[in-house]
Amino acid sequence: MTRSVFFLVALLLGAILSVMTTTTPALYAQDGGMVKTTDKGTLDVRLEPMWSEGGQADFNVAFLNPGTDSLHEHQDYDIRILKDGQQVFSAANQTGQAVLHNVEGTLTVPYTFQGNGDYTIQVYLAGTGISPTIPTDEEATFPITVVPELPAAGILAVTLSALMITTSIVLARRRRILS
DSSP states (O other), X not given: OHXXXXXXXXXXXXXXXXXXXXXXXXXXXXXXXXXXXXXXXXXXXXXXXXXOGGGEEEEEEEEXXXXXXXXXXOEEEEEEEEETTEEEXXXXXXXXXXXXXXXXXXXXXXXXXXSOEEEEEEEEEEEESSSSOEXXXXXXXXXXXXXXXXXXXXXXXXXXXXXXXXXXXXXXXXXXXXX
């Protein structure tokens, strides 16, 4: 009797593992906006990640006058993503430029993460204003952790397995009591 329960448990765990390893997990990370002041204090930067399936993120970035929610217009900037200290993305490099210019104070940068782990989103501020730009050479960094999302099939398999194991144990105890 005990062997059959253990066999059932092993079989169910094997099924769960196969379901979870054959599905590609979506990626996500912490949601919500984060605000940091650039390291020289010129501007505040608000970073709001918006997550979708497959590790796709849209980073809404706002350059703010320090200590306020009012937008600061005209910045030369770059948005960089680093993993283990190595740059894996640069918005400016995507366009073949050293830095980009923002007029309105807000922008959205899309990026698809290739795997889970710890990342750093670096908002580099090269300068502010309209030509001539006032150079600043500063940054605000945001740590972010990307983790695999448990697929719906995995959640269902775990729930069904727990139900079956519980039922098997209860039935085995009842049989023992009745005998």
